[in-house]
Amino acid sequence: MSLKAPEQKSGHLVMPGERLGVIEEFIPDSGTYVKDGVIYSKIIGRALVDLPSKHVSVYSLINAAKVPKVATTVIGQVGNAQSDNVLVRILQIDSEKLSGVFSGILHISDVAESYVTSMNDVCKTGDILRARVISEKNQIYHLSTTDKNLGVLYGFCSQCGTLLEAKRHEMKCPKCGKVETRKTAPDYGKATI
């Protein structure tokens, strides 16, 4: 994945009218305005840049921004899936809603203690999972599901979209009968989100 570095480092304090980037490269979100193709901050706050989704927003200092940090546990939905990594749209930190758009990357080497051959056996696009933030290197949240309590919370049949039922060693679709594999969390199908 090639990602262009933003003009403002995520988390940096910005002033109203401060330049954040251009619309060819970033998507303006809350706390910003656009003039002549340039994205500026509307308020005094912290610039939040989500590189994978390209969203840039500014959050006020008065309402402390809820952003992912290393060692926090997050809930997210699997987006674009490759054979060795998946993009995760982060929805919550623990049980709290986020202050902006954040994405994380779950790489195959951070999925489980044991060897995993393909991300296809771990999670699929649309699944909801619980992961831990292990680094923010290059302003990208890197996720891990190696711990026992982490993994897929809700997995959906890749054929018909029905919620898969967790059997002893496999995941089965109650509607079409398709059998799939996931790295599930112990509270699969029961977690409140």
Ligand SMILES: [Zn+2]
């Ligand atoms: Zn199905």
